[in-house]
Amino acid sequence: MIDVDTDLSSLRRHLESAGVDGYLIDDDATDSDQRYVSGFTAPDPFQTLVTDDGVHLLVSGLEYGRAKSEADAETITRRSAYDYRELVAEHGAYGGKIRTIAAFLEDHGVDSISVPRNFPTGTADGLREQGIDITLESDGIVEEIRAIKADEELEAIRESQRANEAAMACAEELIASADVDDDGTLIGEDGEPLTSERVTEEIEVTLLRHGCGLDDTIVACGADGADPHNRGSGPLEADELIVIDIFPRNKETGYHADMTRTFARGDPGEEARRRYDVTREAYEAALATVEAGVTGAAVHDVVCDVIEDAGYESLRSDPSTETGFIHSTGHGVGLDVHEQPSVSPAGGELEAGHVISIEPGLYNPDVGGVRIEDLVVVTEDGYENLTDYRVGLEPTN
Amino acid sequence: MIDVDTDLSSLRRHLESAGVDGYLIDDDATDSDQRYVSGFTAPDPFQTLVTDDGVHLLVSGLEYGRAKSEADAETITRRSAYDYRELVAEHGAYGGKIRTIAAFLEDHGVDSISVPRNFPTGTADGLREQGIDITLESDGIVEEIRAIKADEELEAIRESQRANEAAMACAEELIASADVDDDGTLIGEDGEPLTSERVTEEIEVTLLRHGCGLDDTIVACGADGADPHNRGSGPLEADELIVIDIFPRNKETGYHADMTRTFARGDPGEEARRRYDVTREAYEAALATVEAGVTGAAVHDVVCDVIEDAGYESLRSDPSTETGFIHSTGHGVGLDVHEQPSVSPAGGELEAGHVISIEPGLYNPDVGGVRIEDLVVVTEDGYENLTDYRVGLEPTN
Numbered sequence: 001m002i003d004v005d006t007d008l009s010s011l012r013r014h015l016e017s018a019g020v021d022g023y024l025i026d027d028d029a030t031d032s033d034q035r036y037v038s039g040f041t042a043p044d045p046f047q048t049l050v051t052d053d054g055v056h057l058l059v060s061g062l063e064y065g066r067a068k069s070e071a072d073a074e075t076i077t078r079r080s081a082y083d084y085r086e087l088v089a090e091h092g093a094y095g096g097k098i099r100t101i102a103a104f105l106e107d108h109g110v111d112s113i114s115v116p117r118n119f120p121t122g123t124a125d126g127l128r129e130q131g132i133d134i135t136l137e138s139d140g141i142v143e144e145i146r147a148i149k150a151d152e153e154l155e156a157i158r159e160s161q162r163a164n165e166a167a168m169a170c171a172e173e174l175i176a177s178a179d180v181d182d183d184g185t186l187i188g189e190d191g192e193p194l195t196s197e198r199v200t201e202e203i204e205v206t207l208l209r210h211g212c213g214l215d216d217t218i219v220a221c222g223a224d225g226a227d228p229h230n231r232g233s234g235p236l237e238a239d240e241l242i243v244i245d246i247f248p249r250n251k252e253t254g255y256h257a258d259m260t261r262t263f264a265r266g267d268p269g270e271e272a273r274r275r276y277d278v279t280r281e282a283y284e285a286a287l288a289t290v291e292a293g294v295t296g297a298a299v300h301d302v303v304c305d306v307i308e309d310a311g312y313e314s315l316r317s318d319p320s321t322e323t324g325f326i327h328s329t330g331h332g333v334g335l336d337v338h339e340q341p342s343v344s345p346a347g348g349e350l351e352a353g354h355v356i357s358i359e360p361g362l363y364n365p366d367v368g369g370v371r372i373e374d375l376v377v378v379t380e381d382g383y384e385n386l387t388d389y390r391v392g393l394e395p396t397n
Numbered sequence: 398m399i400d401v402d403t404d405l406s407s408l409r410r411h412l413e414s415a416g417v418d419g420y421l422i423d424d425d426a427t428d429s430d431q432r433y434v435s436g437f438t439a440p441d442p443f444q445t446l447v448t449d450d451g452v453h454l455l456v457s458g459l460e461y462g463r464a465k466s467e468a469d470a471e472t473i474t475r476r477s478a479y480d481y482r483e484l485v486a487e488h489g490a491y492g493g494k495i496r497t498i499a500a501f502l503e504d505h506g507v508d509s510i511s512v513p514r515n516f517p518t519g520t521a522d523g524l525r526e527q528g529i530d531i532t533l534e535s536d537g538i539v540e541e542i543r544a545i546k547a548d549e550e551l552e553a554i555r556e557s558q559r560a561n562e563a564a565m566a567c568a569e570e571l572i573a574s575a576d577v578d579d580d581g582t583l584i585g586e587d588g589e590p591l592t593s594e595r596v597t598e599e600i601e602v603t604l605l606r607h608g609c610g611l612d613d614t615i616v617a618c619g620a621d622g623a624d625p626h627n628r629g630s631g632p633l634e635a636d637e638l639i640v641i642d643i644f645p646r647n648k649e650t651g652y653h654a655d656m657t658r659t660f661a662r663g664d665p666g667e668e669a670r671r672r673y674d675v676t677r678e679a680y681e682a683a684l685a686t687v688e689a690g691v692t693g694a695a696v697h698d699v700v701c702d703v704i705e706d707a708g709y710e711s712l713r714s715d716p717s718t719e720t721g722f723i724h725s726t727g728h729g730v731g732l733d734v735h736e737q738p739s740v741s742p743a744g745g746e747l748e749a750g751h752v753i754s755i756e757p758g759l760y761n762p763d764v765g766g767v768r769i770e771d772l773v774v775v776t777e778d779g780y781e782n783l784t785d786y787r788v789g790l791e792p793t794n
Contacts, residue, residue: 229460
């Protein structure tokens with residue numbers, strides 16, 4: 001965990017305008033809002049209450065000691081303080097949990113709360129039955145707060161990005177140094193076909209050696225790469241586009257990085273090269289547009305302009321297209337790999353401190369996929385690129 | 398993904414008795430109920446509707462192709478079929494999502510649904526405003542269905558457990574083969590202190606090489622090991638208890654394994670050895686009790702009996718104790734590392750096909766922690782132990 005000086009003032013203004021006593025999160029620390037507001041990680045759900053007078057945690061006895069030393073909270077209370085086990089014995093696991101949370105709220109003088117969109121309906125309906133008034137906070141205020149990165153968060157993201165670059169270099173080298181079999185299959189140093197799975201494994205081991213884990217990696221060749229969410233499988237081929245998208249998460253800080261490069265050994269053909277050039281032009285045009293005050297939608301439009309001008313479809317020119325530019329230009333990156341702000345038709349104004357990906361791409365099963373992605377932090381007059389990795393179709397080692 | 402022949406009949410009986418048209422999940426595939434019912438994994442939220450006539454998915458255009466080939470569903474519909482982008486343009490991201498889901502429900506003739514406890518309050522309250530009647534399914538019926546493992550699920554868990562054993566062997570060997578410095582610090586082959594972090598890294602690389610990722614690993618020495626959720630940090634020491642708890646997840650199948658061993662180089666002292674023997678006795682007594690028809694609570698009571706008879710506290714003898722046996726005896730393991738059934742005071746009847754951990758432990762900051770954990774599948778007349786790893790305090794290589 002890194003110690004972030006969180007500014008919850010906009011959340012407290014919301015409490016006042018909504019006329020409620022507190023804001024409640026009921027989740028484990030895989031929920032990034034929970035992790036950010038509580039400053040605490042635990043594998044099982046716990047409750048974080050934000051009131052005018054501070055942040056208050058309700059945790060199991062098992063987590064109490066660690067919460068006391070790690071959490072960023074004014075008070076930390078164990079469930080046993082509200083007779084949790086007795087309540088579970090009387091009302092079952094679900095009824096006991098609800099009554100324990102209700103007692104915790106009462107203890108803090110709270111009888112009305114607002115909750116995030118992903119707040120469990122079970123807890124909401126249960127607390128309503130206990131007489132707690134519940135309002136939905138549907139704007140995602142905590143996500144908005146999280147979108148602006150403090151210096152220590154930027155440092156954490158940079159650290160993840162360094163790991164990302166080491167892993168990408170490892171993957172690029174494997175592809176660059178592979179032999180090419182008569183049938184076009186890339187052959188690794190061990191004489192076996194170089195597969196997506198093999199490259200992914202080396203990427204992930206490299207990330208682990210740099211303190212990062214990850215949920216998934218994309219090493220997708222040929223038609224696999226034309227589906228932006230396909231992770232790729234099987235032997236890599238010469239003369240085909242290979243999309244490599246790596247989004248590691250530092251295991252200690254929890255912050256992500258995100259980067260994509262597209263490579264081809266041999267000659268992927270004129271159309272593939274043209275698509276690479278158009279994608280690169282769109283990527284450069286998007287970057288040139290990024291600055292505080294510009295909307296994510298405007299940055300996305302610039303990408304659509306370049307792509308449509310080159311004669312390809314986008315979801316803007318054809319909302320039902322399955323080829324061309326079929327996703328958003330980018331997204332915020334932080335504790336979540338996809339978070340606010342959005343660089344898409346729905347994207348609002350960018351602000352200094354937003355960390356976003358810029359990742360145009362072009363897809364067609366007959367040609368393959370191209371995607372080029374950097375990670376940048378928005379500044380008042382442009383951006384700082386957090387990515388230090390060459391853009392180029394031909395892999396080098 | 399493995400192809401599990403899911404039996405949703407108990408969920409459909411619930412629909413009938415609750416008098417609702419369908420059961421709706423709104424989550425990404427990190428929610429194991431979502432993954433299990435839909436047979437699909439996607440990083441962003443999608444909707445799964447279970448009705449009398451089948452399982453129906455609502456996905457983004459980006460996921461549509463993969464969903465068609467991978468999901469276990471009767472129908473798969475893209476959000477664009479309900480004018481998602483237009484609705485988002487008119488009502489914002491949240492309002493657009495809600496109206497799209499409402500249109501999807503209407504399309505399937507559904508105007509009343511039941512939802513799981515962790516269903517997002519934002520979606521529930523939004524759909525209520527759209528006239529959908531929402532009932533909370535508070536028993537966790539899908540978790541109950543998931544608790545009984547089909548043969549292909551057992552096979553997947555066995556595969557994760559083989560990876561776990563390879564990783565544990567790697568960790569044990571590092572500890573067994575370390576030199577001991579004059580001050581008691583274990584020294585690795587490279588001449589550097591052997592730390593929790595170093596052992597964890599080798600465990601995780603071994604797991605990756607076996608196709609498994611993981612969220613966390615515990616390698617906790619001395620007082621660190623006395624806090625069951627402390628992951629451990631810093632140099633490992635001779636004459637101290639070292640708790641190693643590994644819970645990998647196969648990256649392809651999503652199924653977990655879970656195993657703990659406790660080691661000590663040198664002499665951890667008489668009290669630590671006694672605690673090891675008592676924990677082992679409790680572990681063996683618990684295993685001897687496991688069979689279909691016995692409750693998880695009864696298995697837990699057997700562990701408490703052994704531990705209390707030896708003169709240590711448990712949460713049964715003192716609900717506020719912070720030392721002794723301070724957690725449950727075990728939990729179900731599957732797509733979640735902690736799932737149904739519970740082997741705790743709240744644990745109901747075990748059934749054949751339940752996969753559970755048996756993991757008694759004893760904790761005291763002055764002595765350290767001991768925990769011994771195996772993974773077993775409950776059978777009609779006992780259990781099959783899925784764990785193939787020696788129990789013993791002294792590490793060997």
